[in-house]
Amino acid sequence: MPKSYIKRILDARIYDVATETPLEQMRQLSHRFNNRILLKREDLQPVFSFxxxxxxxxxxxxxxxxxxxxxxxxxxxxxxxxxxxxxxxxxxxxxxxxxxxxxxxxxxxxxxxxxxxxxxxxxxxxxxxxxxxxxxxxxxxxVHPYDDPDVIAGQGTVAMELLRQHSGNLDAVFIPVGGGGLAAGMAAYIRYVRPETKVYGVEPEDAACLKAALEAGERKRLPEVGLFADGVAVAQVGEETFRVLRESVDGVITVSTDEICAAIKDIFEDTRSIAEPAGALGLAGLKKYLEQSETRNGAFATVCSGANINFDRLRYISERTEIGEKREAVIAVRIAESPGSYLQFCRDLGDRSITEFNYRFASEEEAHIFVGLQVVSEEDRRQLLSRLEAKGYQVTDLTDNEMAKLHIRHLVGGRVSGLCNEVIYRFEFPERPGALRKFLEHLAERWNITLFHYRNHGAAYGRVLVGLQVEPHARSELLALLQQLQFRFWDETQNPAYRLFLGS
Known part of the structure; x- marks a missing residue:
């Protein structure tokens, strides 16, 4: 047990610059989950972060x-x-x-x-x-950002304050994890002072370096890391932080981008403040734990670890929030291309609120509809799909389809007849001057571009969907070229969202 950190944390004299932040009850969220949910407001520090x-x-x-x-x-x-x-x-x-x-x-x-x-x-x-x-x-x-005993001890003062501010029963604390500095400092202190309280690290699904290390029994470097929660986008947990965490956490919870967006909204609704994605990570994990455990009348705490967010990222976050709360279903539906079928489909939806509706003629026989629908839970979404299928509709659930949510919903209606040998790739690449030009120069000189959709959400990385005409015998050459670019990419040629709405 890393007891050596207790004295370091108690001796930290940081309060001529840092502030003791409040521990606030999230009243709306507490009511929704029938538990007391507490939020440590590190977003109120002078630099808006712990x-x-x-x-x-x-x-x-x-x-x-x-x-x-x-x-x-x-x-x-x-x-x-x-x-x-x-x-x-x-x-x-x-x-x-x-x-x-x-x-x-x-x-x-x-x-x-x-x-x-x-x-x-x-x-x-x-x-x-x-x-x-x-x-x-x-x-x-x-000065290392996390893998240093003095840095870890400084972050541990968050737990020292939290336990002093809440002296009653505390079932569990949920801590965001990137390199592990905050989690190591807090977990070491909580494990020593309040051993009955569970401690969970929370990571994005696409940047779960602590989870990988705990499962392997040693530090592992992730081959690639998701960038949405940039504050915790770390490929390998720290050496010292892992030594502490493997002895002091009870587990790791991973959450999706949509679940993080939903947690950002929850923090806003309870506090009227806007957390950055990494800042809402702990709350996303807390919510997921409560949904899966069905615990009632307990006390749970987490940290709003930061609020350094670019304003123009809010558009993307808002777009994804309802799915993260499991309040929106995104589906593709095939209907007959005949008079009255469109109206009949709307009637079959009943009084359910429609959040998005995209329609495009597909052929003389059928049409494809891309639709967002309000639901109240994951079970409600499953029942909705079952009801539509029972009425004879061919339904494809796109709620968890990343390409559909990032690109297809903005491109519905782009079919081209007679197009052959089209392949579709999705990319993330660094958003800096010249990056898009360099990207295009590598592709356009060799193959014809048939589709291009670019989105930037105020982050360091842009997102691009590209269609190319590539003969089957040349596709290995294309793959080799893409690997040379050193950008993250995914082959989406067989993605059902593409095949339903854009495929020739």
């Missing part, structure tokens, strides 16, 4: 000669702002290496706090490598 705690505690522990050398970190957001603020308070020179893909709002926030910003690479790993080089070149002291 990261100020660990960064400042690390600075306080540095010897005077190390402070005089200056400090450096690699970060795309919250750790950068925390270290910049703490360094300014102590008169320490700070350098932050950030990926070129970092949104300008975060770059500006770090510069405003007096730190030097070095933009390098497209990913955190490339920025971190450059930071290590600058340590050698300039003689700076590296």
């Amino acid at each position: 990261k100020i705690r660990g960064a400042y505690n690390k600075l306080l522990q540095l010897p005077a000669e190390d402070r005089a050398r200056g400090v450096i970190a690699a970060s795309a957001g919250n750790h950068a702002q925390g270290l910049a603020l703490g360094a300014a308070r102590l008169g320490v020179r700070a350098t932050i290496v950030m990926p070129k893909t970092t949104p300008q709002i975060k770059v500006s926030a770090v510069r405003m706090r007096g730190a030097e910003v070095v933009l390098h690479g497209d990913t955190f790993e490339e920025a971190a490598a450059r930071a290590r080089e600058l340590v050698e070149e300039r003689g700076l002291v590296f």
